[in-house]
Amino acid sequence: MMSLQLFFFLVLALVAITSALGMLISRNAIYSALFLVLNFATVAVFFLLLNAPFIAVAQVSVYAGAIMVLFLFVIMLLGAERAGRTQSIPWQRPLAIALAVVLLLEAGFILYNQRGVLPLVTGDLQAGFGSPTQVGTVLFSDYLLPFEVTSVLLLVAMIGAIVLSKNEKK
Amino acid sequence: MVSINYYLGLAIILFTIGALGVLIRRNSIIVFMSVELMLNAANLAFVAFARYWQSMNGQIFVFFIMTVAAAEVAIGLALIVTIFRSKASIDVDQMNSLKG
Numbered sequence: 001m002m003s004l005q006l007f008f009f010l011v012l013a014l015v016a017i018t019s020a021l022g023m024l025i026s027r028n029a030i031y032s033a034l035f036l037v038l039n040f041a042t043v044a045v046f047f048l049l050l051n052a053p054f055i056a057v058a059q060v061s062v063y064a065g066a067i068m069v070l071f072l073f074v075i076m077l078l079g080a081e082r083a084g085r086t087q088s089i090p091w092q093r094p095l096a097i098a099l100a101v102v103l104l105l106e107a108g109f110i111l112y113n114q115r116g117v118l119p120l121v122t123g124d125l126q127a128g129f130g131s132p133t134q135v136g137t138v139l140f141s142d143y144l145l146p147f148e149v150t151s152v153l154l155l156v157a158m159i160g161a162i163v164l165s166k167n168e169k170k
Numbered sequence: 171m172v173s174i175n176y177y178l179g180l181a182i183i184l185f186t187i188g189a190l191g192v193l194i195r196r197n198s199i200i201v202f203m204s205v206e207l208m209l210n211a212a213n214l215a216f217v218a219f220a221r222y223w224q225s226m227n228g229q230i231f232v233f234f235i236m237t238v239a240a241a242e243v244a245i246g247l248a249l250i251v252t253i254f255r256s257k258a259s260i261d262v263d264q265m266n267s268l269k270g
Contacts (some may be wrong), residue, residue, distance in 0.1 A: 009172045012179045020207055022188040036203050039184075043210055048178070050221040055232050059213075059259050062236050067206065067243050073248045075199055078254050096193035100186050107182040115175050118222065130220075130229055138226045145179070152238045157241035164248035 009049070016042040029075045035066055040064040095149040177218035184211035198253075198260045202246055209239050 019042065022035035040063045047056035128134055140148055183205060191204030212230045220228025254260050 005172050006176075008223060009176060011262055013176070016180065017183055017187070020184055023200075023207065024187055024191045024195070029197055032200050036207065039207065040210065043214055046180075046214060048216050049172070050177070050208070050217045052217045052229050052232075053218060055213075055229050058233065058236060062240060063206070063210070067240060070243055070247055071199065071203065075252060076198075078251065078260060090265055091192050096190060099193065100190040103189060104182065104186040105197060107186070108179070111175060113228060118174055123243070125224055129224065130226070135229060138230055140229075143230050146234060150234060153241050154237065157244045157265065161244040161248040164252050 005049075012045055016046075033071050033075060036071075037064050037068045040068070051125055054130060054132045054135045057150050063118065174218050175213045175259055180217070180257055181211045181215040184208075184214065196261050196263055198262045198265070201262060202243075202250070205238060206243070209235060 012167070016039055017033045019038040023032045023039065026032045027037060040059060044056045044059040045057055047053075188204045188206075188211060191207065192201050192217060195201055195202065195204065201233055208259035212234045213235055216232045216235070220232075257264055
């Protein structure tokens, strides 16, 4: 008897994998970007299922919102929807697929072998697990220094992007 | 409650698709999107572990990964635009010289 949650998980997993494959296969870069938005949205639903509401909302607004809009903007700016197919190394594609299958099988084998190692946690979560309040409390107590370093990282990225895209030809 | 192994399996599959995308696609924007997909698969594993150990640390890590991904996208897309300006192409096979 399959539980409702497992059924829900499998349907969503199917959507996530199909949209990831669609991203990989689409010839048009715009379609790839839109497939990736769908993938990010389904992953956000997984975050909700895993009691991480704050991360889920951040996923939608940062990934599916900001990052993918930037991608779409650059694709349309460059007119790079259909990049020509110039495959200079003929054996690269079969080799890449073989390597990916090896990676998948190896990781799957490890997961299958370790399936009993992780204990099934059944205890109830504490109230408010993953809520913005709790994220903020942990972020500003245990992770205060990394959080501040993050702001410097974002500043560096911003300055870098401005310097790189500055048109030097006067 | 769905077992953590299902989530880890899904993260493995998404990561492999991302790695495959980096290897077989020649459009540098799609290669970049595949990198984002791999980061996302790692995020999924982090949140799954955070749920199962009932610890917030995994979720905080995902927060930092998102920040790094946003910075990476800003710089990477600026680089792609700059390369496109000098070579009029974003094919990764065309990027074979250090000086444009």
